Amino acid sequence: MPNEASINALPKAYDFGDVEHRWYREWTEKGLFTARFDPGRPYFSMVIPPPNVTGVLHIGHALNNTLQDILVRYKRMDGYNTIWVPGTDHAGIATQIVVERRMNSEGRSRHDFGREKFIQKVWEWKESSGGRIIEQLKGLGCSCDWSRERFTMDEGLSRAVKEVFVRLYEEGLIYRGNYIINWCPRCHTALADIEVEHKQTEGQLWYIRYPLAEETRQDTEFITVATTRPETMLGDTAVAVHPEDPRYKNLVGRDLMLPLLNRRIPVVADAAVEPEFGTGAVKVTPAHDLNDFEIAKRQGLQSINIFDENATLNESASQYAGLDRYEARKRVIIDLKKQGLLEKEEAYDLAVGVCYRCKTVVEPRLSKQWFVKAAPLAEPALKAVKDKRTILVPASWERTYDEWMTTIRDWCISRQIWWGHRIPAWTCLSCGEVIVSREEPKACPKCGNTALEQESDVLDTWFSSAIWPFSTLGWPDKTPELKTFYPTSVLITSFDILFFWVARMMMMGLHFMGDVPFRHVYLHALIRDIEGKKMSKSKGNVIDPLTIMEKYGTDAVRFTLAAFAAQGRDIKLAEERIEGYRHFVNKIWNAARFVLLNLKTSQGALAEPAEPESFHDPSERWILSRLSQVTGTVRKALDEFDFDVAAKELYQFFWHEYCDWYLELAKPALTGDETDRQDAARWVTLTVFDHSLRLFHPFIPFVTEELWQHLPGQRDHIMVSPFPKQIDSWTDVAAEDIIKQVMEVVSSIRNARSELGIHPGAKIIVMALAHSDKAYDFLNSQKKAINTLVGIKTLDLMSKEELRPEGAATIILEDIEIFIPLEGFVDIDEELRKLTKEEDKLNKEIIKTEAKLKNEHFLSRAPQEIVQKEFDKINKFQIKLEKIVSHKETLQAILRS
RNA sequence: GGGCGGGUAGCUCAGCGGGAGAGCAUCGGCCUUACAAGCCGGGGGUCACAGGUUCAAACCCUGUUCCGCCUACCA
Structure with missing residues (x-):
């Protein structure tokens, strides 16, 4: 992609269609998702909760994998050796049902084919129709290391499963016996x-x-x-x-x-x-x-x-x-x-x-089955969580985990189906000896007979899933992957498989690897419909991620899911929410058009001014200060799995600070002819935009990459560019105060204008009276900015001696009074009504605050700064009240005359 | 039966000891040369109920009530 910084390159609205595929292909072709092994860097690893090979991406998958992708992209940008291992699960019962159903529709059953032929048919099905979900995950933007994709039935994992079974059997942790089990008469x-x-x-x-x-x-x-x-x-x-x-x-x-x-x-x-x-x-x-x-x-x-x-x-x-x-x-x-x-x-x-x-x-039903002895495996798993070697997030799940682990019963692992890992056990037809072995035995070790019959049952699919965190990394071989990336950093999954999967991985990981399978387990909520009901096809309340990705763009879907992923609460999702965030993506797009338009350049990177803080305008120092803070907040939120906090913080900052205020404030400098001012404004505008894109990238990878490539300068890929760091030297409390006050003045004038029914385009005159030197300096230095933002003709500063204009709408701030002189326009009765309303409100506040300050207990027991705050507060209120009262008197005088 | 979570603006939810917030929806005004998928402004809440702790409670404690979910071998 050329670095042509031309607005012509960007259409008026974001069209995500080809952008998504284009960048995903390029990232893949360049191997940017491939695991990194650089020595000296910290690592970050995850294994995907393997979706069923029969599965189709549903909204739960979309949430789960979006969150994982956000984390792994963040860590990758932040310089970690990252790996995200993808794969699918053979889903014994589910897959067998799918293939059987096809046979049934042709009037045949699996028994017509026989075991071997049937399994072959399942493999054929898997090759042709299985794993569609993998393509869908790619569509979602998942940056998995596809070169390491695994399948629970592939050769390596099958070997690992056999190894685990044999070892557990030899250790007496797997046994066979007659017990009551739950029998499904449909799945047999x-x-x-x-x-x-x-x-x-x-x-x-x-x-x-x-x-x-x-x-x-x-x-x-x-x-x-x-x-x-x-x-x-x-x-x-x-x-x-x-x-x-x-x-x-x-x-x-x-x-x-x-x-x-x-x-x-x-x-x-x-x-x-x-x-x-x-x-x-x-x-x-x-x-x-x-x-x-x-x-x-x-x-x-x-x-x-x-x-x-x-x-x-x-x-x-x-x-x-x-x-x-x-x-x-x-x-x-x-x-x-x-x-x-x-x-x-x-x-x-x-x-x-x-x-x-x-x-x-x-x-x-009473029958002969294979079981795993749970208690001896559960105990270390229980302890590991108690000792915080694995941290559950949110921590409220610990109790549930404990409860389950302490009441756990032996796990029935044999299944009477054909599709799955066949149990590596043989029975001697002559003496009845049971032989469990990694290789097919030639003869009975007890009686020497060669007539042996292999166990026909297969293993529970969850048995192979339980070893996923290390089997996918190459176990039982001692691979570099295993050495570098185990224990994995985080497991992100839905709480409903805490027992099915997480608990069992804990048991198996500790038993076979001697260490927990993951340092953190983040359990996210379930997505429900807007009424809080579980989504299901039969209820017809399903939101299909593929449809909405096509309709609103993948980035909008991802951002919505992240913004709603608050810890410990189910997500009620409606399509309108996604639409809202599509608007946001489009907003970023248009901000980019503005930024590029104002760089007016196809030149290289903009040079950083020698001493930015020394000559920048307060608005520039303010937005840099805010950017730095937001960066800190986003990092902290991501580190603590507060995806919603990070997403909302960015949303708020980008739209309602950068776009609504900073860009508006920067317009005169950007379009003006003062070169120094223009250079500074350009640099700040671009810098904040660039950093924002990078902060956004883990959430909305496609649009950010597309836009980033249009920015000036030599560019690799945003997904491998450094994740912004908080820059303490940018913190500037004074500038923040100034801009806060600018906002207050601007908003109050806009408000008055709107309530007076004055056309926004009307070039009115506004007068301002400062009641302190500080206020005067502020108005004097910021009147241009205020002018720009409100779109008025002039902002005249009054001296204290001047009489307040009659028939003017008046705005009373703490130490500034603002007048909009509009003879005839102002309804004095209405003005009086509003002032009285405000007066009442202030009086109430003053009474409340006075009561506090008269309370000895408050004075003696509340912290000093809180008491001081109350004093300041009442002071402020009283100054304002005085002005309101005085202004009321003026208006009443006018009415009388 | 046990456990967990929740009742805050019309809706979805943040806030979890010191002046009630956001997004969406709604109402009013704007085609202001990045964006009408937009801009500006407004209205809207005894923070489920009742007690208690505290100088101070939406926030902590107790009880009540309603709603979810998980768990359980009383046939």
């Missing part, structure tokens, strides 16, 4: 506890009579049990009561006849039974309920599995076999009613578990 697989969502549902509690077996009946005919799932009675193997419950004490040990199936089941005593609930007697279905399973273990009861993988009743349910679970429920109730065994039916709310992928109601 086990799920981990946290993969089950609980949905509050209106259900019923059915009270069923279980008759005592005939020969054991004595005083009692039956026991009534209460259940929300009557169909599971078909798998009952006992009824349990509390051992101390007097109602049932004499029944323990007797037999019941299980209705409908007429099977004998015993009454057992178990302390887990809550006598207060229901009837105090519980039906025990060990194969389909966790509690019942525990009771059965203690009481030595058998388990009867009554469901198949679809949650359809199997042959154990005899006459009910082949029925779906809900169909079976209806039939069971009808049949019980017929036999007079249904005592009553109550409405009852309960939380049913559903699969987090497909929302199907899960079925607790």
